Amino acid sequence: xxxxxxxxxxxxxxxxxxAPRVSCTADGKxxxxxxxxxxxxxxxxxxxxxxxxxxxxDQCEHGPxxxxxxxxxxxxxxxPEDAAEIVQEHLVGGRPVERLRVAEGCLNAxxxxxxx
Amino acid sequence: xxxxxxxxxxxxxxxxxxAPRVSCTADGKxxxxxxxxxxxxxxxxxxxxxxxxxxxxDQCEHGPxxxxxxxxxxxxxxxPEDAAEIVQEHLVGGRPVERLRVAEGCLNAxxxxxxx
Numbered sequence: 432x433x434x435x436x437x438x439x440x441x442x443x444x445x446x447x448x449x450a451p452r453v454s455c456t457a458d459g460k461x462x463x464x465x466x467x468x469x470x471x472x473x474x475x476x477x478x479x480x481x482x483x484x485x486x487x488x489d490q491c492e493h494g495p496x497x498x499x500x501x502x503x504x505x506x507x508x509x510x511p512e513d514a515a516e517i518v519q520e521h522l523v524g525g526r527p528v529e530r531l532r533v534a535e536g537c538l539n540a541x542x543x544x545x546x547x
Numbered sequence: 548x549x550x551x552x553x554x555x556x557x558x559x560x561x562x563x564x565x566a567p568r569v570s571c572t573a574d575g576k577x578x579x580x581x582x583x584x585x586x587x588x589x590x591x592x593x594x595x596x597x598x599x600x601x602x603x604x605d606q607c608e609h610g611p612x613x614x615x616x617x618x619x620x621x622x623x624x625x626x627p628e629d630a631a632e633i634v635q636e637h638l639v640g641g642r643p644v645e646r647l648r649v650a651e652g653c654l655n656a657x658x659x660x661x662x663x
Contacts, residue, residue, distance in 0.1 A: 434619055434654045440556065440601065478655065485556065486600030500616040503550055538550045539594065 436476075437522055439467065440485035441497045455487075455494035463495060466514040471522060480522050492546045493533045507533040552592075553638055555583065556601040558612045571603075571610040579611060582630040587638060596638050608662045609649045623649040 441464045442455035455461075461484075468482045488496045493507030504527045506517070513531060520526050537543040557580045558571035571577075577600075584598045604612045609623030620643045622633070629647060636642050653659040 434614070434621055438614070438616070438619075440599070443602075481605060483556070483604065484602030486559075488599065489597060498550070498554070500554070501619050503554075503617050505550055 435481045436479040437481075437502075438500045439480065439482045439497060439522075440488070440500070441467070441482065442486070442488045442494060443484050444487040444491075446491075452491040453494060455491070455496055461495070462511045463497070463509055463514060466511045467518065470514050470518040474518055474523050476518075476522055490533060490538060492543075493537060496533075499527075502527070505533040505538060506531040507537075551597045552595040553597075553618075554616045555596065555598045555638075556604070556614050556616070557583070557598065558602070558604045558610060559600050560603040560607075568607040569610060571607070571612055577611070578627045579613070579625055579630060582627045583634065586630050586634040590634055590639055592634075592638055606649060606654060608659075609653060612649075615643075618643070621649040621654060622647040623653075 441461055443459050443461050444455050445457065445459045446452060446454045464482060464484060471477060471480050471482055488498060490496050490507065495509050496507055497509055498505045499521065509531055516528050520528050537545060540546060557577055559575050559577050560571050561573065561575045562568060562570045580598060580600060587593060587596050587598055604614060606612045606621065606623065611625050612623055613625055614621045615637065625647055632644050636644050653661060656662060
């Protein structure tokens, strides 16, 4: 893969008060992003893995959301304290963190147990 | 691929005046993004291809930048008037638009003919 070995996109979207769908960040800032960047660098992956800010990934009900390409692994409900496991297991070890993955039936689903 | 068949990330980054690296947008708005979204929808790909806003993709000297996953095709110097060709050739037809691709030797290169 040219470019990066892995490219991680973290939703930073913040919706207005009262919006019908929820937000992945309260104020456009993501502690998860900051911690992931630090830990990727500390793991020696600073040149091969990019942690990227993104706009809305359209899976709001499962957020805070992130997706890892090229393998298209979607993680939902991710907290800063999950960063170490994501880095060591997935980004270093190549094994996605199953407990954080969004179920396939929930991705892009108009209805799912979380979306109603 | 669960999620989307293709996931397109378009850099919306704007740097402050006088920054050493250039910006992909002048004001955080991207006409390319708007046009791509419209044309993807018109082509009937609205549910399978997502056009996403991203932060800096770290290939600033080749911007305006976008990347298409899962195939990791990087386009540089992309203009709104390139959108139709990207949609028809790549997103509908599966054939990357070679004239817009960033050369592999330029991706993540500390020095390249464009970066100096």
